[in-house]
Amino acid sequence: MPTRYDSAYHAPVLVEEVLALFTGASRALDCTLGGGGHSAAMLDAGMDVTGIDRDPAAIAEASRRLQPAIADGRFHAIRGNYADAESLLPADVTYDAILLDLGVSSHQLDEPARGFSFREGERLGGAMEQLGGHETVDSGWQTVDPSTVDRRPSTVAPWHSAAHFLNEASLADLTSAFREYGDEPRGARLATEVIRRRERRPFALSDDLVGAIRAVLGARSGPSDFARLFQAVRIAVNDELSGLARALPALRDRLAPQGVLAVIAYHSGEDRRVKLAFREWASSCVCPPKQPVCTCRGRPLGTLLTRKPITAGDAELAHNVRARSAHLRAFRREA
Ligand SMILES: C[S@@+](CC[C@H](N)C(=O)[O-])C[C@H]1O[C@@H](n2cnc3c(N)ncnc32)[C@H](O)[C@@H]1O
The missing domain is CATH 1.10.150.170 (Putative methyltransferase TM0872, insert domain)
Known part of the structure; x- marks a missing residue:
């Protein structure tokens, strides 16, 4: 059965599981806005949300969908690469909840002009930053006109x-x-x-x-x-794995005390990087095993909330094929 956060643009996965990890949060950062499904769920749960996406079509779609929250000052969209979160976000703002829902949206895969699919006769496109020809959208934070928007050198693969x-x-x-x-x-x-x-x-x-x-x-x-x-x-x-490696520590440092970083990965290479990063942050010592005296930070930076990845249940799998490969992991920053 489809959920109320599904749209023709994209059906978000593991929505309830993500919300459960974010219980009590009031300020959220959705680094992969897509069609705005997860953002809509976080807004409904009472959080204020900032959304990032490198694809102008996603910024346009989510801003249209979340217009009432923009009007209430509860949602802002930023067009950019989450790997550049440090420069995209206002200095000194921290978040109780940060979400990365990696990979591509259904819209990106389904839209022939984007060239993400192996369907016959499709051009070999597949760039997330490709301009989609959408009209100007007031995202609440900045006015986004995808045909004129800057492609900042640091964000471009x-x-x-x-x-x-x-x-x-x-x-x-x-x-x-x-x-x-x-x-x-x-x-x-x-x-x-x-x-x-x-x-x-x-x-x-x-x-x-x-x-x-x-x-x-x-x-x-x-x-x-x-x-x-x-x-x-x-x-x-799209230089996805090095972008993820750059983003993980930068986003961890944007967590408020007790804030939670949750990542949904669909590819084993992505999931491995997330698992290893969270494991390392949650260990008290990261010195080489043979080193006699600890010279590292000597304390964990927070807690691993998922020893094993959270995966979709049967009900979700029955209506959303994308959920099959989804692995959700989470880390909570120390108090
Ligand atoms: C799986 S979709 C997210 C769907 C979204 N959670 C929803 O509920 O609709 C992934 C989105 O992340 C965006 N994305 C992928 N890599 C990105 C990056 N490095 N920086 C910003 N956005 C990125 C894609 O353009 C796509 O819109």
């Missing part, structure tokens, strides 16, 4: 599309994207195949990458392989 990446990246970069982000054991062969093909004709459409994948993985490769390897390219294009 090195590649402007999947085609750009596939046509220009080195063998090493292609191999590491397919291997590390796509868990593909034949990543080096696939990278070589991409380079061989692009010398004949540049990559432009989804079919070009599907053809290279089929040539290496065999005729029996199918949608799950295409989804996994297109996702790998998207992660590389």
Whole structure:
């Protein structure tokens, strides 16, 4: 059964579980605003919310949906990369609740013009910052006109599309994207195949990458392989894992005492980074095991709230396929 926070733009996952972690919070930061589903739930739970998204289409959609909260001064949207949270947010403001719901929205995947999908004939786009041609929206914080909005150098990934990446990246970069982000054991062969093909004709459409994948993985490769390897390219294009690594400590430092940072990951590489970061912050000593005397901070920075990731229950899985791979982890800052 769909929940009341689902929209045609996106159906948020694990909403109740996120709200339970944020019990008692009054000021929230939603770093991945998307269609504003989680933000709407946090507003309904009584929190004031600031939302960040690097995609102007998300800023436009969420600002339209949350217009009443903008009018009441309870919601603000900021267009930018959460990896730059430090410079995007007003100095000295801290948050009781910070949410990262990683990856892409259903809208980004479904909208053919965005080029995120392996559907036949789709152009190889996949950049989250791509301008979507939406009209001016007053987000409450700043007026956002996606056709004129600044692309700040620090927020922009090195590649402007999947085609750009596939046509220009080195063998090493292609191999590491397919291997590390796509868990593909034949990543080096696939990278070589991409380079061989692009010398004949540049990559432009989804079919070009599907053809290279089929040539290496065999005729029996199918949608799950295409989804996994297109996702790998998207992660590389948007520089997602290094952005996450930069964001985690910066967001931790934006937590108010007892504030909670919650992260929903859909990819094993993302989830591993979150797990290791939270584990390290919750340990009292992070010195190398053989070091005789502790020289590190010698105290935990807070508490791990999830020894194991929280995953979706059967009812949610039955109506939201995206929830299948969702792993929610949370960390609470010390008092
Ligand atoms: C899974 S969707 C979030 C959906 C949202 N929770 C909702 O309820 O609709 C992820 C969103 O994060 C945005 N995003 C991904 N990486 C980002 C980054 N580094 N900085 C800011 N936004 C990012 C995407 O553009 C997308 O809109």
